[in-house]
Structure formats: structure tokens, C-alpha cells
Amino acid sequence: MNGVKGLLTFVPFLFFLTLFYLVPLVFIVGNVSFTDFIGIIGDSYIHRLLYGTFVQALLSTALALLLALPLAFFFARYSFKGKRVLEYVLLTTFFVPAFTVAEGLIVLLGERGAINTFLSILLGTEEPVIKILYSMWAVVLAHVIYYVPLAALILEQGFSSIDQDLVDAARVFSGSLLRTLRAVYLNALAPYMVAASLLVFAFSFITYSTPMLVGGRFTTMEVEIYATRFRPISSSLALLQLSLTLAISTVIILFRERSYFPPPAGYPAEEPISRLLSKPSGVLLLVYVMAIYVFEISPVIIPMINPFFEAGQTPLGVFRGLQEFKFGFGLSFNDILYQSLAVAVVVSTVSTTLSICIVWSSKVSGGFVERATSVLMALPLTVSRSSLALGMLLSYGFGITKLYGSWVLMALGQSAVITPLATRVIEASWSRVSREYREAADAHGATTLFRLIRIEIPLVLPALIASFLMAFSSSLSDFTFSTFFSTLNLMTLPVAVNILIDTRRLSLALALTSLITTIVVAVEVLGSQLSRERLRVM
Amino acid sequence: MRIGWKTLAVIAVMAVAVVTSTLYLLLSQPRLEDTLIIYGPRGISGLATALVNGFKSRYPDVNVTFISYGMGSIEIANKLIAEKGSPVADVIIGLPEFYAKVVVDAGALEPYKPQNLSLIPEEEIWDPTGTVLPMDKGYVIITYNETIISRLSLPPPERLDDLLRPEYKDLVFYQDPTSSGTGLSFLVWVLSVKGVDEGFDFLKRLEQNIKVHPSGWTTSIIALKSGEVAIGSMFNTDVGYEETPNLTSKAVEGFVYREGIALVRNAKHPEIAKKFIEFVLSTEAQNLVAPEGYMYPVNPKASVEFFSYAPVPSNRITFNRELAGSVEQWLDRWRREIKTG
Numbered sequence: 001m002n003g004v005k006g007l008l009t010f011v012p013f014l015f016f017l018t019l020f021y022l023v024p025l026v027f028i029v030g031n032v033s034f035t036d037f038i039g040i041i042g043d044s045y046i047h048r049l050l051y052g053t054f055v056q057a058l059l060s061t062a063l064a065l066l067l068a069l070p071l072a073f074f075f076a077r078y079s080f081k082g083k084r085v086l087e088y089v090l091l092t093t094f095f096v097p098a099f100t101v102a103e104g105l106i107v108l109l110g111e112r113g114a115i116n117t118f119l120s121i122l123l124g125t126e127e128p129v130i131k132i133l134y135s136m137w138a139v140v141l142a143h144v145i146y147y148v149p150l151a152a153l154i155l156e157q158g159f160s161s162i163d164q165d166l167v168d169a170a171r172v173f174s175g176s177l178l179r180t181l182r183a184v185y186l187n188a189l190a191p192y193m194v195a196a197s198l199l200v201f202a203f204s205f206i207t208y209s210t211p212m213l214v215g216g217r218f219t220t221m222e223v224e225i226y227a228t229r230f231r232p233i234s235s236s237l238a239l240l241q242l243s244l245t246l247a248i249s250t251v252i253i254l255f256r257e258r259s260y261f262p263p264p265a266g267y268p269a270e271e272p273i274s275r276l277l278s279k280p281s282g283v284l285l286l287v288y289v290m291a292i293y294v295f296e297i298s299p300v301i302i303p304m305i306n307p308f309f310e311a312g313q314t315p316l317g318v319f320r321g322l323q324e325f326k327f328g329f330g331l332s333f334n335d336i337l338y339q340s341l342a343v344a345v346v347v348s349t350v351s352t353t354l355s356i357c358i359v360w361s362s363k364v365s366g367g368f369v370e371r372a373t374s375v376l377m378a379l380p381l382t383v384s385r386s387s388l389a390l391g392m393l394l395s396y397g398f399g400i401t402k403l404y405g406s407w408v409l410m411a412l413g414q415s416a417v418i419t420p421l422a423t424r425v426i427e428a429s430w431s432r433v434s435r436e437y438r439e440a441a442d443a444h445g446a447t448t449l450f451r452l453i454r455i456e457i458p459l460v461l462p463a464l465i466a467s468f469l470m471a472f473s474s475s476l477s478d479f480t481f482s483t484f485f486s487t488l489n490l491m492t493l494p495v496a497v498n499i500l501i502d503t504r505r506l507s508l509a510l511a512l513t514s515l516i517t518t519i520v521v522a523v524e525v526l527g528s529q530l531s532r533e534r535l536r537v538m
Numbered sequence: 539m540r541i542g543w544k545t546l547a548v549i550a551v552m553a554v555a556v557v558t559s560t561l562y563l564l565l566s567q568p569r570l571e572d573t574l575i576i577y578g579p580r581g582i583s584g585l586a587t588a589l590v591n592g593f594k595s596r597y598p599d600v601n602v603t604f605i606s607y608g609m610g611s612i613e614i615a616n617k618l619i620a621e622k623g624s625p626v627a628d629v630i631i632g633l634p635e636f637y638a639k640v641v642v643d644a645g646a647l648e649p650y651k652p653q654n655l656s657l658i659p660e661e662e663i664w665d666p667t668g669t670v671l672p673m674d675k676g677y678v679i680i681t682y683n684e685t686i687i688s689r690l691s692l693p694p695p696e697r698l699d700d701l702l703r704p705e706y707k708d709l710v711f712y713q714d715p716t717s718s719g720t721g722l723s724f725l726v727w728v729l730s731v732k733g734v735d736e737g738f739d740f741l742k743r744l745e746q747n748i749k750v751h752p753s754g755w756t757t758s759i760i761a762l763k764s765g766e767v768a769i770g771s772m773f774n775t776d777v778g779y780e781e782t783p784n785l786t787s788k789a790v791e792g793f794v795y796r797e798g799i800a801l802v803r804n805a806k807h808p809e810i811a812k813k814f815i816e817f818v819l820s821t822e823a824q825n826l827v828a829p830e831g832y833m834y835p836v837n838p839k840a841s842v843e844f845f846s847y848a849p850v851p852s853n854r855i856t857f858n859r860e861l862a863g864s865v866e867q868w869l870d871r872w873r874r875e876i877k878t879g
Contacts, residue, residue: 106761107764212753219877227717339562345559405605
């Protein structure tokens with residue numbers, strides 16, 4: 001492939017990066033005052049925030065990885081009916097609004113919460129046993145809940161890449177479990193562990209809603225950006241934050257580039273789960289996996305069912321209450337539902353189509369372009385959503401285009417953060433399209449376009465549908481861009497939750513949150529049924 | 539080149555979904571440039587919706603929308619100032635009394651005296667320049683969970699200084715003023731009464747009793763419901779709220795949070811903006827204030843029956859105007875010295 005053609009295959013990726021990230025971020029950087037920037041670099045308060053944010057992210061990462069390791073091993077090694085559904089369901093915490101998990105934590109871990117009440121009765125004390133709510137540890141715990149599934153997905157790929165024959169050989173020759181672990185597992189898993197660590201670290205570093213909801217006096221850089229947003233200093237803080245997260249992303253990219261190897265064309269051999277039950281360590285692993293599911297799902301389930309229990313209403317009754325409520329500029333609940341669904345359809349289509357173009361062009365090009373595109377798509381994952389929303393507001397809302405108030409701006413914002421994830425899902429599936437198919441098509445004189453439409457797309461269709469549905473549920477549950485870009489004429493379900501809160505209808509607000517969560521879970525389960533593909537994030 | 543029926547079916551379904559969605563969104567959205575744009579904080583969106591709907595029924599041919607960008611009252615006011623060269627908004631609502639001077643001094647607003655201003659009593663008009671007109675008001679008071687206070691045999695709090703009682707340790711809350719209007723009102727209340735430096739000293743001492751600074755109203759309610767906190771600042775209309783059982787108040791003193799409405803200088807639709815301001819002061823619109831939120835109307839003819847249950851504080855503290863213009867410095871200081879100090 002000549003240089004020009006090679007460059008042309010970069011176009012979809014460059015188009016995505018420029019439209020969705022570079023232009024908005026340039027508008028943020030354009031607002032930065034040099035004096036402010038120097039001021040915050042020397043500010044001891046900012047140093048304190050950075051230190052706290054760093055420690056919190058480090059702890060979140062270490063704990064999330066530790067808990068994810070056995071889970072990843074379980075999913076990589078054993079097969080059973082409903083495995084894909086379980087994997088997708090585990091991702092629920094990653095997609096539900098932060099508020100849902102925070103409420104679950106308060107109900108469970110509050111000083112008068114379910115766990116403390118149980119422990120107090122058990123230990124015969126009136127004092128709460130666990131006092132972590134409203135502290136840095138509550139933020140760490142919430143992050144662990146969010147990111148264990150993400151880390152497990154990445155590590156699962158690592159475990160899948162290990163050849164069982166190699167493990168058996170190491171066991172025979174070394175005679176020690178510890179040596180086997182060091183010789184085989186540690187070597188094979190190291191790149192995945194670093195990748196998972198860096199991603200979880202970056203996500204923990206840039207979240208703001210969790211510290212706001214359960215952090216108490218503990219605060220982070222992102223909260224400071226939120227607190228000063230729309231003031232000139234906010235752009236300087238955002239730039240500092242952006243520089244740090246970009247540095248982390250660069251480490252991810254460099255590391256990926258060093259240790260990159262394409263995913264295997266086939267699926268790794270898995271053992272039936274019945275084998276697990278034949279030994280005590282296996283039963284222990286199964287109990288552990290079940291405990292992790294309880295740990296992950298209970299903070300989501302409780303806020304989902306609580307509104308119905310507390311209000312003593314049936315879901316139908318709550319739904320009727322929502323229908324009777326007038327939300328916006330004459331907007332009924334049905335109007336908001338239709339608008340949300342319509343935006344979600346557009347966002348899913350845009351992000352899936354864009355992802356197909358990015359993956360296809362990189363695969364056509366192969367070699368360096370394929371590798372570079374693959375690793376560079378990790379870059380946007382670590383950009384703060386509120387900074388990006390602010391940049392989009394400045395650039396496309398009121399800057400080069402006047403899109404504020406239009407659904408297009410909301411769709412642009414959501415597509416920016418969903419496309420990198422959709423690309424990961426599609427890329428994994430595309431990599432499994434057998435080379436023989438491609439070579440056979442080429443030998444018969446098929447054009448690149450013919451090969452795309454007749455061979456590649458039909459083969460990756462399940463992954464396309466899964467990515468479409470994942471994008472759909474992400475769009476439905478998006479709070480950041482929805483809140484930034486909604487008006488009374490344009491409203492999505494998460495914004496309707498805000499309206500209900502503002503008008504003091506808390507039980508309806510919680511019921512609507514639970515409805516959104518239910519839709520997200522249902523769509524994910526549907527995705528798992530339609531796709532035979534494992535989820536990939538790195 | 540033949541395309542399989544499965545692929546065709548998927549493409550057809552997706553195409554229909556996308557075309558339908560796009561058409562629906564295109565047809566259901568009025569063009570913003572033909573629209574009267576009202577800025578205001580996110581927390582006022584319930585009332586704003588009702589006012590816009592009411593105005594639309596009076597002027598059915600006018601497109602009106604309310605925009606908050608998800609911002610609080612200070613941020614939306616700052617956005618208005620930032621846009622003063624080429625304003626997007628025609629009217630701003632929910633502008634707090636304690637930040638009005640900054641916006642007026644920045645030259646972002648146009649003085650306007652509506653014909654029906656006589657409907658509003660003199661004592662409700664708080665902007666000496668007459669640029670920002672009163673729109674509604676609310677009372678931030680000290681509330682407590684009667685069940686918890688009785689169970690612990692504690693005296694109920696009545697005044698700000700009561701909150702410092704050592705026996706209230708870990709029971710008190712007030713909202714984070716950087717994210718909550720109620721929290722900001724509490725901060726302004728303390729500073730209005732005690733002055734800036736002494737006020738911050740008071741807040742530092744108060745931290746010993748503070749359990750949490752909830753990020754907003756919802757998190758306050760959840761903390762109250764779960765029994766995590768028992769004493770704290772809320773609007774008087776939150777007392778008796780069905781979802782916070784036994785939340786009550788002695789209502790001995792409270793802070794009067796007042797907010798206004800103003801015409802934006804160089805607004806694109808000044809005439810219809812003036813009509814909107816007149817409408818908001820009218821009895822018809824003021825009747826919407828109480829049912830649609832937690833604030834009281836400023837037009838005495840409007841009904842407040844909706845809040846008959848809510849205790850109005852006997853000693854009502856208003857904003858100390860000598861402090862005007864420093865809210866952002868207070869918020870910075872609060873984050874640095876109180877929250878993380």
C-alpha cells in the first residue's frame with residue numbers, strides 16, 4: 001500500500017478525533033489564561049487535591065484489579081449456559097447513573113443502613129460497625145464496584161491467551177504452584193494487568209459525581225473543575241487535568257504498542273463448569289464469583305426496587321404517575337421517552353457506522369495503521385466528560401456552529417464517548433474474520449467494497465448489533481451531555497429525573513431512574529443473546 | 539453483487555429507525571433563533587416550565603424556551619455576563635439577590651419598569667437600581683428529625699448558634715454551597731448575620747458537628763430518610779414533605795432567599811421579553827409559583843394556600859447588601875477552608 005493510500009485509510013479515525021475531540025478541546029485551551037495556569041500549578045490547595053485524587057485512584061485501581069483477577073480467570077477458563085448474559089449483566093454498574101450506585105451504597109452502608117444494622121445486631125452493639133460512608137473510602141468502594149467488571153473483561157483476555165499446555169508443563173517441571181504462577185501467568189498477564197490498571201486509574205482520576213455524592217469532605221480535581229466551571233480558572237484546571245490524563249493515556253498507548261499482539265482468530269478452549277465443582281478450590285472460586293455478583297449488583301438492584309417498596313406502588317402505578325406529570329414545554333412523559341429513544345437510535349447509528357469505518361479502514365490498511373488506530377482509540381476514553389461537554393458547548397454550541405438547543409449537539413456529545421467503546425467491540429469481532437476468507441475473496445478478484453459487504457459485515461453482524469445495543473443503552477443513561485445540552489423543547493429521560501427532583505417528586509424520580517436502569521439491563525441482555533462475541537475494551 | 543436477505547433486513551430496519559428518529563427530532567424542535575430564550579438555574583426548571591406553559595397559552599404564536607445548561611444560579615449569571623457582547627438570552631429568571639449586583643454592574647442587564655410593577659409591594663423590591671425585579675422568595679430554616687431528636691433526648695435547634703452544641707456531633711448537615719442553592723443560601727445567611735471573617739470562623743467550628751455536606755436536595759432527603767443526619771438547613775416548604783417523615787422546625791429564624799427576573803441588554807426579542815416579565819409579575823403567573831416548587835410568590839394577590847403547612851420563620855434575615863459581589867470568593871474560601879480544611 002502506498003503512502004497516500006495509507007494516509008487515506010487514517011481518514012475515518014482522524015475525522016472522529018478532530019470532530020469529536022480536537023476541536024472542542026482547542027476551544028477549552030483557547031480560554032486558558034497563562035497567569036491562572038501558573039497560579040494553580042503553584043497552589044498548595046491544588047497540590048492537596050491532586051495528591052488526594054492520586055491516592056484515591058491508586059487504591060481504587062489496586063482493589064479493583066485484585067477482585068477482578070479470580071473473576072477473569074473464571075470467565076476465561078470455564079464455559080456454561082448463560083455465560084455471555086452474566087458477563088453483560090456485570091457491566092450494568094458501568095452504564096447505570098452514578099446516582100443509582102451512590103443511593104445503593106447509602107442504603108447498604110450508611111450508619112443506619114442494612115449492613116450496619118445487621119452487624120450491630122450480630123455483635124450486640126448500638127454503634128455502627130462500618131463507618132466509611134462520606135469519606136475517601138466510600139469513593140474507593142464505589143469505584144471498585146464500577147471498575148471490577150471493566151478490569152475483569154481486560155484480564156479475561158489475558159487469561160484466554162494462556163496456553164493450558166504451557167501451564168501443565170510448568171506444573172510438571174517446576175513442581176511448585178508459585179513458580180508456575182510466576183513463569184506462566186505473570187508473564188502472560190502482565191500487559192493486560194498494566195492496561196487494566198491504567199484504564200481504571202484514569203477513570204478513577206476523572207470521575208466527579210462519586211466524590212460529590214458519597215465522598216463527604218474528600219474531594220478531587222474533577223470536583224474542583226465542576227465547582228469552578230464556567231469561570232475562567234476552570235479552563236486552566238481542565239487543561240491541567242487533561243495534561244495528566246493524556247500523560248496516562250500516552251503510557252497506555254506506548255505500553256500497548258510495545259506489547260501489542262492481535263487477538264487470536266479463534267476462541268480459546270474452555271472447560272465445562274462441572275469440572276470446577278469436582279475440587280474444593282473450584283467450589284471456592286464459584287462461591288467467590290457469586291459473592292462478587294452480589295457485591296456488584298446489590299447497589300444497583302436496591303435503588304431499582306426501593307421506590308416501589310417505599311411508595312407502596314406497582315410499577316404500573318408509578319408509570320401512570322409519570323404519564324400524568326407535565327415535564328417541559330408541554331412535553332409529556334411519552335414525548336420525552338420518544339425523544340430519548342430517537343436520540344439513542346441516532347447516536348447508536350452514528351457511533352456504530354463510524355466504528356465500522358474506523359475498524360474497516362484500519363483493517364484494509366493493516367500493519368502500522370491498524371495498530372496505531374487500535375491503540376489511539378484508547379485516548380478518548382480518559383478525557384473528562386464534563387470538560388468535553390464544556391468544549392462542545394463552546395465550539396459547536398455557540399462557536400463555529402450554533403447548534404445549542406438542537407438534538408444534533410446532544411447526539412454529537414454522546415457519540416464522542418460511545419464510539420471508542422463501540423469500536424472496541426467491533427474490532428474484536430473483525431479480528432476473528434478468518435484470513436482465509438479474505439484471501440479467497442481477493443483471489444477471486446473481489447473488490448474491497450464487495451469483500452466488506454458480502455463477507456466481512458455478515459460475519460461481524462452479531463458484534464455490530466451488540467455494539468449498536470450497547471451504544472443505545474449508553475445513550476439512554478447518559479447524564480452529562482443530556483444535562484448540558486437539553487432545553488425545555490429537548491429532553492431525555494435522565495434530564496426528566498432532574499426535573500422531577502427539582503419539583504420535589506423524589507419517589508417518581510427514583511422510579512424513573514429505576515426504569516432507565518431496567519431498560520439498560522434489558523438491552524444488555526438482548527445484546528448478549530444476539531452477539532456470540534466476547535466483550536473487549538482494550 | 540448480491541446482498542443476503544438478512545443483511546438487507548437489518549439495513550432496512552436500521553434505515554427506517556434512523557429516518558423516523560431524525561424526522562421526529564427535526565419536526566419536534568423549533569428553531570432557537572426564532573425563540574424567546576429564558577436563562578435560569580437548573581433548580582428552577584419546574585417553575586420555569588409552568589411559567590413558559592402559562593405564557594404560551596397567552597401568546598400561542600410565540601416560541602419560548604428555558605435554558606439552564608444544567609447550571610446553578612451563579613454560573614448561569616456568569617454565562618450571561620460572558621455573553622454580554624452577543625447575548626443568547628432575552629430574559630434571566632432566578633437571579634439571586636446576593637449575586638444581582640455583579641450582573642447589574644457588568645452591564646449585562648437592561649433596566650425595565652413593567653406597567654404592572656404596582657402589583658408588587660414596595661418592601662419586596664430589593665434591587666436599588668430597579669434593574670432586577672422581584673420574582674419569588676423562599677425561607678431557608680433550621681429543620682430537624684423529631685423522631686431522632688426525641689429518641690436522643692436532645693433539645694430541638696432554634697437558631698444558628700444552637701448548631702454548635704456539642705451534643706449535636708455528627709447529626710448536622712448543610713448542603714455543599716458549590717453545588718446547592720440551599721447550601722449557598724445557608725452560607726450567605728451565616729455571613730449576612732456574622733460578617734465574613736466571623737462567619738467563616740463559625741462555619742469552621744460548626745464542622746465538628748457536621749456529618750456531611752450533601753450535594754443537593756435529593757442527597758439531603760436520602761441522608762435524612764436513612765437517619766444519617768437529623769439537623770440541617772432546608773427550605774421551610776420541605777418541612778412536612780411526605781418523604782422525610784417527622785422533619786420539622788421551630789422556625790424561630792430563617793434566611794429569606796430572594797430571586798429576581800430581568801431583561802437582558804441587547805436582547806434579540808426585547809418586546810416579547812418585556813411581555814414575559816410582565817406576565818411573571820401578574821397574579822396569573824404568581825399563582826404558579828407555590829404549586830410548582832418550594833418558593834413563595836411576591837405578588838400578594840397570588841395564592842400561598844399550597845404552603846399552609848409550612849412554618850414561616852418569625853425572625854427573617856435578609857441579605858446584607860454591604861457584602862454584595864463576593865460570592866465566588868466565599869465559595870473558593872469555603873472549599874479551601876471548610877470542606878477540605
